[in-house]
Amino acid sequence: MAVAGLHVGFMSSSCISFADTGILPRKSSPFTRFQRPLVMACLGNDPITEWILSEGKATQITRISPVGGGCINNANRYDTDAGPFFVKSNRSIGPSMFEGEVLGLNAMYETHTIRVPKPYKFGALPTGGSYIIMEFIEFGASRSNQSELGRKLAEMHKAAKSEKGFGFHVDNTIGSTPQINTWTSDWVEFYAEHRLGYQLKLIRQQYGDSTIHERGQRLAKNIGPLFEGVAIEPCLLHGDLWSGNITSDKNGEPVILDPACYYGHNEAEFGMSWCAGFGGSFYNAYFEVMPKQPGFEKRRDLYLLYHYLNHYNLFGSSYRSSALSIIDDYLRMLKV
Structure with missing residues (x-):
């Protein structure tokens, strides 16, 4: 991973970069390297430092x-005498974005299964924007x-199922x-x-692409047969599982x-498989715990479609042909 400046974010939901998405970095930071006296002077204006030096149980940020x-x-990365912390911040978006991430991380963490x-x-930054502090993993x-x-x-x-149906506690x-x-009781709906419907609406609004919108909506209204004979439980999904x-x-x-967590059909977790590098050993081990369901192969591209549509919205029309190809294949298969 190349470091492009003092404040650099992670890019998520694309095969381009490492982990999350965000705004262009600030040119500089007042805290590149300092000792406790400077930290103490800034406490009133810096909720990140304030938390680390109180609830984080550190006495010095080095x-x-x-x-x-x-x-x-x-x-x-904040190095302290109580260990390192990982901090993300966004100068343009309020705390609701990080609230969704916190709820998702907590939900996954509490399963005591895979490490997160x-x-x-x-919380909110005094100058606008928001931040999240979390465990730093080496x-x-x-x-x-x-x-x-x-x-x-x-x-x-x-381990993690929802009694409320499909969805999550907040939008993310x-x-x-x-x-x-x-929250929705029916997975197909x-x-x-x-x-699918929401991404198609954004594509029409952003690009005026009535072709993919019309065909995609026709598909979305007719996907029911792909789920016949399948028992679908609302499982906790990471939601954005790429490499x-x-x-x-x-x-x-x-x-x-x-994560971009929600409770959904477990197969939807593989929607970024085209950018995740999942191999045979991954699927063999997965299906030993969660057995493969009838029609799995027929539904695989349907779950890829959501992420291709999102990439079209995020990165432009280079993803259009892949999305439209999947839509047209399903329209032919379903004869609608």
């Missing part, structure tokens, strides 16, 4: 250094063990695109309306980062 490379959120960074605090040399990743991800899906973001998580959000800790255990 260094602040940028982490990663990207363009939407600033990401920094423990979130500590989020990454190992290898990205992850594929079979262990598959097994632990399946254990998380099996997939990359920087809003992700609507209104939820996926058609809040996943940049998958790594391992220094002990070689899989770690997943920067």
Whole structure:
């Protein structure tokens, strides 16, 4: 990962970069390297420092250094005498974005299955924008063990279910695109309306693409047959599982980062597989814990479609042909 400046964010929901998405970085920071006297002088204007030196149980911040490379959120490591902390901030977006991340990380953390960074605090910045403080995880040399990743991800899906149906406690973001998580009792309705339908609406608004909007809506209204004979439970999903959000800790255990969590059909977790590098050992281990359901292969591209549409919205028309190809294939298959 190349460091492009003092404050650099992570890029999520794309094969371009490492983990999250965000705004262009600030030119400089008043805190590049300092000792406690300077920290104490800034406490009143800096809720990040204030939390680290109180609830974070540190007495001194010895260094602040940028982490990663990207363009939407600033990401920094805070070294202290109580250990390191990972801090993301965004100068343009309010705390609601990080609220969704905190709720998602907590939900995954509480399953005690796959490792995720423990979130500590989020809030508003006095000068505008927001921040989140979380556990700093030392990454190992290898990205992850594929079979262990598959097994632990399946254990998380099996452990965390929702009695409210499909959705999440708050709306959140997939990359920087809003992700609507209104609780819905029926999965087909939820996926058609809040996943495919919402992305198609944004494409029409942003690009005026009536062709993909019309064909996509026709597909969304007719996906029911793809789920016949399938028992669908609302499992906790990471929601944005691509290679940049998958790594391992220094002990070689899989770690997943920067979620866009919601409760949905477990197969939807593989929607970024075209950008995640999942291999045979991953799927074999996963299906040992969560058995493969009838028609899995027929539904795979349907779940890829959501993320191709989102990439069209985020990065432009280079993703249009892939999305439209999937839509047209399904329209022919379903004869609608």
